[in-house]
Amino acid sequence: GYRPHVFTFDQRHSVNRTERRILLWTRFHFDIDWVKHVRNILNTSCSCKCTVTTDRSAIQDVDAVVFHLLDMYIWESPPTYRAPHQVWVVYSAEPPPHVYYTGRSFIYPQYIFNWTLSFRKDATVFAPYGHAEPLQEKALETKRRSVNLNYAEGKTKMTYAIISNCVDDAGRYSYIKKLRHFTPIDLYGRCGNLTCPRNSSCSQMLKPYKFAITFENSNCKGYISEKFWNGLVRGSIPIVNWIPEQVPDDAPPKSYINVHDFKSMSDLAKYLDYLDKNDTEYNSYFNWHKTHHIVHGFTMWNQFCYLCKALHNQSIPAQVVDYPAWYADDTCRQWTILSMITRRIKNYFL
Numbered sequence: 001g002y003r004p005h006v007f008t009f010d011q012r013h014s015v016n017r018t019e020r021r022i023l024l025w026t027r028f029h030f031d032i033d034w035v036k037h038v039r040n041i042l043n044t045s046c047s048c049k050c051t052v053t054t055d056r057s058a059i060q061d062v063d064a065v066v067f068h069l070l071d072m073y074i075w076e077s078p079p080t081y082r083a084p085h086q087v088w089v090v091y092s093a094e095p096p097p098h099v100y101y102t103g104r105s106f107i108y109p110q111y112i113f114n115w116t117l118s119f120r121k122d123a124t125v126f127a128p129y130g131h132a133e134p135l136q137e138k139a140l141e142t143k144r145r146s147v148n149l150n151y152a153e154g155k156t157k158m159t160y161a162i163i164s165n166c167v168d169d170a171g172r173y174s175y176i177k178k179l180r181h182f183t184p185i186d187l188y189g190r191c192g193n194l195t196c197p198r199n200s201s202c203s204q205m206l207k208p209y210k211f212a213i214t215f216e217n218s219n220c221k222g223y224i225s226e227k228f229w230n231g232l233v234r235g236s237i238p239i240v241n242w243i244p245e246q247v248p249d250d251a252p253p254k255s256y257i258n259v260h261d262f263k264s265m266s267d268l269a270k271y272l273d274y275l276d277k278n279d280t281e282y283n284s285y286f287n288w289h290k291t292h293h294i295v296h297g298f299t300m301w302n303q304f305c306y307l308c309k310a311l312h313n314q315s316i317p318a319q320v321v322d323y324p325a326w327y328a329d330d331t332c333r334q335w336t337i338l339s340m341i342t343r344r345i346k347n348y349f350l
Contacts, residue, residue, distance in 0.1 A: 005326040012318035013084040020311035023062040026071040041301040050308035087114040095220035127303035130229030130296030161213035166191040172215040182269030212236035220332040229296040252288035
């Protein structure tokens, strides 16, 4: 079907080999060693075979050249060689406000890329941070026979949030400040006074909480980061700040609470208090466990499995993408000096 900002061609050149080769042309947030993370995922977690390198002299022999959008600098020119079968992929794991905010976004020619690799549904390679799948028949039977768990048991704390960026496009900090007037919230990260170690012991620390604030930093099309999926996996009820265009198609039924469904923070706090005192209603937010399971790695590098799979898929047509227009076609605001000032006022004073 028709896809805006994408132009397809009749013929696609391809090289027939069992292993696809990927070249990482840029760094990743200045990190030259991101190849280690990508290689580790490709070797351990993916169903298709791909190899990865940062050796630019290998360009004549690779199937994909990947450019991280936030590391495309004016002094770093794109390759001068381009094989007919090669796809050039622009990769972004961040929503557009981050891209505009850095001011180093769209310096390469408009039609230089063939594919987009992103969390957005309309990307060439849709690579979500996580997703939920219905259980197969056999697993369903097992779940039906299993005893109904009480998910409220052992949970002695109310709500936590982990936020490191206090000024953002969605105004998360301002929501939390208002909500804190009515209900206790333990705030971890740079915006709070608590710390959670960046390893598995963090999950243990968060187990006693009934609710997890998993607000996204931007309200962009399809932008659901690992925060939401982590919340589900850890066994808390996620509290989200999604707009309609952001809601994932595959979020398990009745698995989260949306702040926008309430007239005020006071109303939301009352509802959380009601769930806290009513185990039956609290447990109804976990009924999805009987019908769905989460497919989710705690790492964003899983996105490269989706790329690897796509490189083995011969049905994707030859194409180019107008990548600045594709990124701009979104529900969140583009960055301006005024929006930066507004964001700061909104977060700290409102």
